[in-house]
Amino acid sequence: MSRPNTVRCMLGMLGTDVHSKGIRTLARLLDEAGGIDVDYIGEHNSVEGMATAVAERKADIVGISFSSAAYVEYTRQLIEAMKARGVGHVPVILGGIIHPDDVDELKEMGVAGVFGAGSKTEDIIAFVQNEGNPQR
Incomplete structure (x- = not known):
């Protein structure tokens, strides 16, 4: 159960x-950081299922990891599906294999943060704690 001021990170x-x-490693590290309730919903999610989960579980921030080249289209679809469910305000962060040439496009569509290969764990944790803070 979430405590007040605890970030709910899906x-x-x-x-x-x-x-x-x-x-999975990031989920463990975020959980260990304190002040973050991590809800890892696993692999093979549909865009619709992920957007519904964000709404139903009242996530404060959502992170998606990609290793395939379809991340731009999947992200666009997810953001639209979240808007349709009334949770378009929830920050979306991406990680994994993200080509630097796509970062501007991703941010223009509403992605709050992009953490590709070489990102520092402490930077990701600080971003989640700040951007996902329900008191923000």
Whole structure:
């Protein structure tokens, strides 16, 4: 059960993307950081299922990991599906294999943060604690 001022962070993967070691490790590290309730919903989620989960579980921030090239389209679809469910205000962060040339487009569509290969764990934790803070 979430406590006041605790960030509810939902993490998952969309489609057939299955390289989950990184996001599972991040889930553990976020949980250990304190002040973050992590809800890792696993692999093979549909866009509609993920957006519904964000709404039903009242996530404060959602993180998606990608290792496939379909991340731009999946992200666009997720943001639209979240808006349709009234949770378009929930920050979306991306991680995994994200090409630097796509970062501007992703941010223009509403992505709050992009953490590709080489990102520092402490930077991700600080971002989640700040952007996902329900008191913000």
